[in-house]
Amino acid sequence: LAKTTQPISMDSYEGQEVNITCSHNNIATNDYITWYQQFPSQGPRFIIQGYKTKVTNEVASLFIPADRKSSTLSLPRVSLSDTAVYYCLVGNQAGTALIFGKGTTLSVSS
Amino acid sequence: DSGVTQTPKHLITATGQRVTLRCSPRSGDLSVYWYQQSLDQGLQFLIQYYNGEERAKGNILERFSAQQFPDLHSELNLSSLELGDSALYFCASSGQASSYNSPLHFGNGTRLTVT
Numbered sequence: 001l002a003k004t005t006q007p008i009s010m011d012s013y014e015g016q017e018v019n020i021t022c023s024h025n026n027i028a029t030n031d032y033i034t035w036y037q038q039f040p041s042q043g044p045r046f047i048i049q050g051y052k053t054k055v056t057n058e059v060a061s062l063f064i065p066a067d068r069k070s071s072t073l074s075l076p077r078v079s080l081s082d083t084a085v086y087y088c089l090v091g092n093q094a095g096t097a098l099i100f101g102k103g104t105t106l107s108v109s110s
Numbered sequence: 111d112s113g114v115t116q117t118p119k120h121l122i123t124a125t126g127q128r129v130t131l132r133c134s135p136r137s138g139d140l141s142v143y144w145y146q147q148s149l150d151q152g153l154q155f156l157i158q159y160y161n162g163e164e165r166a167k168g169n170i171l172e173r174f175s176a177q178q179f180p181d182l183h184s185e186l187n188l189s190s191l192e193l194g195d196s197a198l199y200f201c202a203s204s205g206q207a208s209s210y211n212s213p214l215h216f217g218n219g220t221r222l223t224v225t
Contacts, residue, residue, distance in 0.1 A: 034213070041198065041218075041221075042216075042219070043114075043202065043218055044153070044200075044202075046213035046215070049213065100152060
């Protein structure tokens with residue numbers, strides 16, 4: 001399984017765009033990149049998934065460069081309610097399950 | 111609402127006891143996963159079932175066991191409980207056998223407190 005590295009914490013203000021970068025140097029050819037969000041005392045929630053280039057949904061965008069050794073989760077115009085832990089996960093193998101790291105704790109202030 | 115239902119929401123029990131946590135997956139999902147989250151360990155994968163069969167195993171203690179029933183609901187049994195077993199236990203479900211190309215949908219967890 002590819003190991004991921006992401007910042008432990010980030011701070012932002014309401015209305016700003018937040019970019020969280022995840023490094024995954026050992027990503028395999030068939031690996032997907034997936035991001036989850038977790039609020040305190042709640043289960044993680046799927047945000048976005050991608051394989052290459054750019055993926056956008058109603059919540060976020062995911063930018064993946066050509067070498068796929070990193071990815072960036074972009075949250076446009078964050079609000080206080082975006083304060084949460086964000087996890088980056090990489091993998092594809094059936095027979096294994098999602099391994100969550102420490103994630104990035106995003107704190108949004110007014 | 112993820113569609114995954116976990117019961118009970120809270121459980122308080124004493125050391126040495128045995129408890130059962132229950133999970134109903136989203137309608138149509140065949141895979142069920144169990145995760146443990148404690149303050150110092152983060153989210154730890156315990157075990158996965160797919161359509162009634164064990165699919166993947168993580169850091170699950172021998173004192174813990176799980177099963178998935180024909181109606182696809184799952185139970186996690188924790189026995190000989192220790193103080194360190196106090197944690198949030200999450201169940202998640204997905205439609206596929208692989209958790210990487212099929213998003214997981216998590217329940218709101220069962221908070222277990224062992225006294």
